[in-house]
Amino acid sequence: MFSLQEIKKSGIAAIWFMFLTFPIMVIRVNPLERTIQWRWENMLYVGIGVFAFSFLWREMLRRKEMGLKKKMQEDGSEKPGFLQKAAENPRLILPALGLVMGIALLFPHLVNPYQISIMTLALIYVVLGLGLNIVVGQAGLLNLGYVAFFAVGAYTYALLNKHFGLGFWACLPIGAGMAALFGILLALPILRLRGDYLAIVTLGFGEITRIVLENWGKFSGGPIGIRGIPRPDFFGMSFSLSEAIMYIYYLMIAAVILTIFVINRLQNSRLGRAWVALREDEIACQAMGIDKAKVKLSAFALGATWAGMAGVIFAGYNTYINPKSFTFMESVIILSIVVLGGMGSILGVVLGGLIMILLPEYLREVGHYRMLIFGAAMIIMMVFRPQGLIQSKRKAYEFQEDKGAA
Amino acid sequence: MEPILKVQNLTMDFGGLRALNRVNLDIREGEIVALIGPNGAGKTTFFNCITGIYKPTGGDVSIHPPGRDGLRINGMKPNRVTGHGLARTFQNIRLFPNMTVLENVMIGRHVRTKAGVLGAVFRPPSVKKEERDTVEYCYGLLKKVNLAREVNELAKNLSYGAQRRLEIARAMATDPFLLLLDEPAAGMNAYETIELDQLIRKIRDEDKISILLIEHDMKLVMNISERIFVMDYGSKIAQGTPLEIKQNPLVIKAYLGEDADADH
Incomplete structure (x- = not known):
C-alpha cells in the first residue's frame, strides 16, 4: 500500500491541490490597509491533508472494486448497500x-x-x-x-x-x-x-x-x-x-x-x-x-x-x-x-x-x-455509488407452479 | 383464399441507394415462409418497411387477417401495424434490458389492454382483473418458450438463446396473426437451434400464427419452411419450395459468387 509509486501519486496530487488552492488559501488581500497577507502555513496544511486523503481515497476505490468483483462471482448482480438491504x-x-x-x-x-x-x-x-x-x-x-x-x-x-x-x-x-x-x-x-x-x-x-x-x-x-x-x-x-x-x-x-x-x-x-x-x-x-x-x-x-x-x-x-x-x-x-x-x-x-x-x-x-x-x-x-442512494427494483411476481413448469 | 400478407412492388430508396427494388411476396394462412439472401441483400430493410419502422418509397403492403377485413398498411406507424396483428423480433436483440422477463412480455400485452391513468391510480375491479389476466397470460407464454423459471430475472441477465426466445414470447403477447422473426437462430448452438425449430412449429400449429423468418442457418431454413423467398441486391431473385431453391442456379450464384462456376 505504501509503495514508492503510491507515494509518488499522492505527492503529485498534493502538489496539484496546493497549486489549485493557492489563490484562496494562501493570498489574503486586505483592501482597507492595502496589504497582502501570505499564509504559507495553509499551503502546508493542504499538502499534508491531500497527501493523507489520497491514500484513503485509493483504498476506498480498491474496496469498492473488490466488492463488485466478489459479488459478480456470486450471482452476477451488483452489490446492494446497507440502505438497499434495509x-x-x-x-x-x-x-x-x-x-x-x-x-x-x-x-x-x-x-x-x-x-x-x-x-x-x-x-x-x-x-x-x-x-x-x-x-x-x-x-x-x-x-x-x-x-x-x-x-x-x-x-x-x-x-x-x-x-x-x-x-x-x-x-x-x-x-x-x-x-x-x-x-x-x-x-x-x-x-x-x-x-x-x-x-x-x-x-x-x-x-x-x-x-x-x-x-x-x-x-x-x-x-x-x-x-x-x-x-x-x-x-x-x-x-x-x-x-x-x-x-x-x-x-x-x-x-x-x-x-x-x-x-x-x-x-x-x-x-x-x-x-x-x-x-x-x-x-x-x-x-x-x-x-x-x-x-x-x-x-x-x-x-x-x-x-x-x-x-x-x-x-x-x-x-x-x-x-x-x-x-x-x-x-x-x-x-x-x-x-x-x-x-x-x-x-x-x-x-x-x-x-x-x-x-x-x-x-x-x-x-x-x-x-x-x-x-x-x-x-x-x-x-x-453512481446508481444513487437506493437503486430502483423491478416488481417480482410469484407463481405457484414455478417448479413444475420448466 | 386470399394471402394474409401481400407485398407488391415494394421499393425503398435511401437517397440514391435502392435498398429494395420492386419486391413481391405473399404469405398464406398457416404457412412457415423463409426469406434468405446474402448479407446486405435487403432482408431486414424489407422487415422494417412492412412493420412501419421505415416508410417505403413505393409499392403496396396489404394484410388480410383471418376472419377480418383486409387493409393497406404501408406508411402506418409501427405501433398501429402491431395493433393490426403483425409482430416482429429483431436481428440485434432489442429487449428492455432493465425490466424483468415477465415485464418484457407484459409490454407486449399493452396494445391489447386498456387501463389508463385513472385506472392505474384508483385500481377499480376491471383494472385489477385486466392486470391479473395479463400476468397469467404472459406467464403462460413464458412457459411455452421455456422461460418460466426466469420470470423475475432482469432480461439483460439471460443467456443469448434465452433472450431470443424471450423476444419471441414478447412478440406473441401482442396476439399477432403473422410473426416476423429476424434471424432467430443467430448465436444459438446446435441444440438450441433444434429447440427453436420445434418452438416455431408449435407456434404455428398450436397458436395458429403464420411465420415469416429471415435466417442464415440453411439447415433450419430447409427443414422448417414450406416456401422460401431469396433476395439479392434488393431484388427478389427466386421463390419456391426448399428443394427448388436448392437447385436454382441463380441462388447458387448469389451465394457462391460469379466466379464459382466460371472455370478458367
Missing part, C-alpha cells in the same frame, strides 16, 4: 414506516418554527423530485427545464388570487392542471427528440419561462414579483404565523404521502411499464404496439402536475414569489435529487430530496465552506 427487508418496512410517520407528525412540536420552515421547503423539493422522477427516472427523458412547471403552479396561484381573489384550495387543482397543460405544450414539439437534443430544448423552455416572467411586468410583476399571497386556509379559518407554519408543514406531509401513493401505483401499472419500456428501447417499444407520442405526453404531463401542485403550495408558503426562485439552478438541484437518490426509486428520491435541501441549510454554521463540503459530498457519492 429498504428491501419486508419485516422492517412496517415498523420503519410507523417510526417515520411518528417522527414526521411529532417533529413540529419539538423544534422551532425556523426548523419547521426548512423541513417544509425540503418536502416541497421531495414532491418536485418525485415528479421529475417520472420523466427522467422512469421514462428516461432528460428534462432540464422542470422548474418552469413549478413556476407555472406558483404564478397561477399568485395571479388568480391577486386578480380574482381565488383561494388556495381552489387554486391547487388549477395550478396542477395548468402545469400539466404546459407539460403537454412542451412535449408536443419535442416528441421526436431524445437525449442531448431533448435536454437542450427543455433547458430553453425553462429559461424562456423565467425570462418572460422577469420581463412581462404588467402580467407577472416583473423582477419585483408578487407579494401578499395568502397562506393556505383551513375551511375559511386562518391562523397566526406560527400556527400557519405548522399547518403548511402538515399539508406538505399529506402532499408527499399523496404523491408517493399515486406514483407508486402508476409505477406498477400498464402506463408505468410503458414509460420504462420507452426508456429502455424506443424502437422495440413502438414495435410492441406502444404509441410513443401518447406515452411521452403522459409522462411530461403527469410529471409537470406535481411541480404545479408544489408550486401552488410554495407560493402559499413563501407568501411572496419572484422569478429568482425559478432559475436554472433549481432545475439542476431537482435533477440532482433524482440522480443522487437513485433514478426511478421512490424511497431514494425522498431521501435525496431531504439530503439535498437540509444538508446545505444545516451546514450554514460552517459558513463559507458549506457549498465546498456539499460539492465534495456529491462527488464522493457519484464516484462510490
